[in-house]
Amino acid sequence: xxxxxxxxxxxxxxxxxxxxxxxxxxxxxxxxxxxxxxxxxxxxxxxxxxxxxxxxxxxxxxxxxxxxxxxxxxxxxxxxxxxxxxxxxxxxxxxxxxxxxxxxxxxxxxxxxxxxxxxxxxxxxxxxxxxxxxxxxxxxxxxxxxxxxxxxxxxxxxxxxxxxxxxxxxxxxxxxxxxxxxxxxxxxxxxxxxxxxxxxxxxxxxxxxxxxxxxxxxxxxxxxxxxxxxxxxxxxxxxxxxxxxxxxxxxxxxxxxxxxxxxxxxxxxxxxxxxxxxxx
Amino acid sequence: xxxxxxxxxxxxxxxxxxxxxxxxxxxxxxxxxxxxxxxxxxxxxxxxxxxxxxxxxxxxxxxxxxxxxxxxxxxxxxxxxxxxxxxxxxxxxxxxxxxxxxxxxxxxxxxxxxxxxxxxxxxxxxxxxxxxxxxxxxxxxxxxxxxxxxxxxxxxxxxxxxxxxxxxxxxxxxxxxxxxxxxxxxxxxxxxxxxxxxxxxxxxxxxxxxxxxxxxxxxxxxxxxxxxxxxxxxxxxxxxxxxxxxxxxxxxxxxxxxxxxxxxxxxxxxxxxxxxxxxxxxxxxxxxxxxxxxxxxxxxxxxxxxxxxxxxxx
Numbered sequence: 051x052x053x054x055x056x057x058x059x060x061x062x063x064x065x066x067x068x069x070x071x072x073x074x075x076x077x078x079x080x081x082x083x084x085x086x087x088x089x090x091x092x093x094x095x096x097x098x099x100x101x102x103x104x105x106x107x108x109x110x111x112x113x114x115x116x117x118x119x120x121x122x123x124x125x126x127x128x129x130x131x132x133x134x135x136x137x138x139x140x141x142x143x144x145x146x147x148x149x150x151x152x153x154x155x156x157x158x159x160x161x162x163x164x165x166x167x168x169x170x171x172x173x174x175x176x177x178x179x180x181x182x183x184x185x186x187x188x189x190x191x192x193x194x195x196x197x198x199x200x201x202x203x204x205x206x207x208x209x210x211x212x213x214x215x216x217x218x219x220x221x222x223x224x225x226x227x228x229x230x231x232x233x234x235x236x237x238x239x240x241x242x243x244x245x246x247x248x249x250x251x252x253x254x255x256x257x258x259x260x261x262x263x264x265x266x267x268x269x270x271x272x273x274x275x276x277x278x279x280x281x282x283x284x285x286x287x288x289x290x291x292x293x294x295x296x297x298x299x300x301x302x303x304x305x306x307x308x309x310x311x312x313x314x315x316x317x318x319x320x321x322x323x324x325x326x327x328x329x330x
Numbered sequence: 331x332x333x334x335x336x337x338x339x340x341x342x343x344x345x346x347x348x349x350x351x352x353x354x355x356x357x358x359x360x361x362x363x364x365x366x367x368x369x370x371x372x373x374x375x376x377x378x379x380x381x382x383x384x385x386x387x388x389x390x391x392x393x394x395x396x397x398x399x400x401x402x403x404x405x406x407x408x409x410x411x412x413x414x415x416x417x418x419x420x421x422x423x424x425x426x427x428x429x430x431x432x433x434x435x436x437x438x439x440x441x442x443x444x445x446x447x448x449x450x451x452x453x454x455x456x457x458x459x460x461x462x463x464x465x466x467x468x469x470x471x472x473x474x475x476x477x478x479x480x481x482x483x484x485x486x487x488x489x490x491x492x493x494x495x496x497x498x499x500x501x502x503x504x505x506x507x508x509x510x511x512x513x514x515x516x517x518x519x520x521x522x523x524x525x526x527x528x529x530x531x532x533x534x535x536x537x538x539x540x541x542x543x544x545x546x547x548x549x550x551x552x553x554x555x556x557x558x559x560x561x562x563x564x565x566x567x568x569x570x571x572x573x574x575x576x577x578x579x580x581x582x583x584x585x586x587x588x589x590x591x592x593x594x595x596x597x598x599x600x601x602x603x604x605x606x607x608x609x610x611x612x613x614x615x616x617x618x619x620x621x622x623x624x625x626x627x628x629x630x631x632x633x634x635x636x637x638x639x640x641x642x643x644x
Contacts, residue, residue: 253499
């Protein structure tokens with residue numbers, strides 16, 4: 051078979067292959083923005099609609115009513131149950147993540163409101179060790195469920211994560227059943243979980259609480275796959291479809307309810323909270 | 331440092347004692363404590379070589395698989411097929427049978443013995459259809475009040491395109507959620523590889539056991555090495571770092587007991603291995619059978635809520 055010539059315009063501004071792209075340069079169309087320009091557009095490329103990552107704090111500002119957010123369990127920190135050491139000690143990675151993100155862990159929880167509707171929130175931070183779920187993330191999510199159940203308000207989770215945190219070994223796998231049990235308790239209490247999946251929501255988090263929302267929505271272009279494309283490619287040597295694991299593919303196969311562009315996310319959550327407020 | 335023979339003796343004595351249900355009474359737990367202290371003195375942790383030996387034994391191609399145990403432990407076995415949606419996943423078997431005077435539902439991962447069967451069973455790696463079949467069996471157990479036994483032996487959920495298209499992540503999540511709701515006793519035992527999400531999909535149980543030479547992992551040693559060491563060849567180092575062996579899982583409170591195996595591993599004497607596994611499953615079931623569905627559900631959720639408690643706030 052002859053080599054196909056790639057004439058697609060998307061690839062004209064392809065980022066350099068070495069991956070050293072400036073975080074404010076759009077990986078899709080190559081446009082470059084100042085910080086304030088991006089922030090003004092909720093970190094969505096005004097040119098092509100690419101959704102840049104959003105930090106947990108920014109996400110909370112974007113979605114929830116000003117001054118409505120009261121953080122909970124901010125003091126929780128991970129320890130190192132296995133004395134895990136790969137190329138560097140786990141404790142060192144934790145300290146570095148805290149310094150670079152200003153967060154104690156990869157999830158922020160608390161009470162808040164959207165369009166005056168009270169809710170509980172659990173928002174993940176990808177910058178903190180790839181948004182991985184260890185014992186503190188699991189504990190925070192469980193507490194968010196309990197808080198939502200006790201106060202009788204819906205829980206809104208926003209996920210962006212590579213999955214379980216390997217450095218906590220088998221205990222990180224145990225966060226899957228732990229968060230699942232927390233969701234089940236919330237359901238028994240008549241509570242609501244609205245799951246918003248941002249890029250990427252993969253592996254252990256997709257295989258636990260993120261998939262258990264009463265309503266599941268995703269941002270455009272978000273990767274939502276249990277196994278990432280690279281591993282699938284390496285294992286099966288299959289040619290992957292262009293939209294492998296993406297929100298659009300998940301929508302087509304019936305795994306999520308909606309793909310919601312970021313500017314529409316807050317009004318949509320407001321609408322859902324009003325709808326669910328009528329329930330038990 | 332004492333000799334390896336001494337360590338082995340203490341370790342096997344310890345795991346045998348721990349294999350007993352909830353250490354009946356204080357006398358036994360005092361004995362256990364004594365042994366544990368002795369063992370701690372001899373060696374603080376299983377060595378890296380011992381951990382890797384568990385990995386190799388857990389993957390031994392002659393190790394008994396789910397259907398080998400079904401054949402030896404269950405009478406009147408009737409296998410259920412298909413998820414009643416897409417198809418029948420041969421990597422996960424489910425069925426009904428008589429286990430020591432009671433009807434039980436059993437689900438288990440199934441690997442193949444020869445090349446042809448291995449391919450047919452996809453090396454034990456389930457598709458979402460497999461979890462669908464398991465969920466059917468779980469619901470059946472719940473409807474009829476049959477206890478559920480779950481045998482875990484999966485390298486990991488299958489990393490393939492169709493598996494993702496059929497909703498692998500959601501299937502694993504919903505299978506766990508269903509287990510969290512069941513009102514019947516659930517006993518799970520890792521009999522080989524307890525690989526990641528594929529394993530936990532059927533392991534949210536009231537009592538979780540591990541055979542002596544099985545492993546329970548968040549990611550395969552090779553996968554972990556590829557990500558953290560950027561070299562899949564460093565699997566030994568990865569295994570040593572994340573400690574997937576039964577002794578460590580017990581120490582971390584992830585499992586309730588270790589099920590002893592014949593001296594040189596389950597593959598050397600499958601009949602004896604089945605006997606020991608059967609005893610452990612029966613003892614676990616007896617502990618649970620007097621409890622109401624509501625109690626079981628509550629305690630099961632508390633069990634997973636409190637595993638690996640984080641340290642007190644600093």
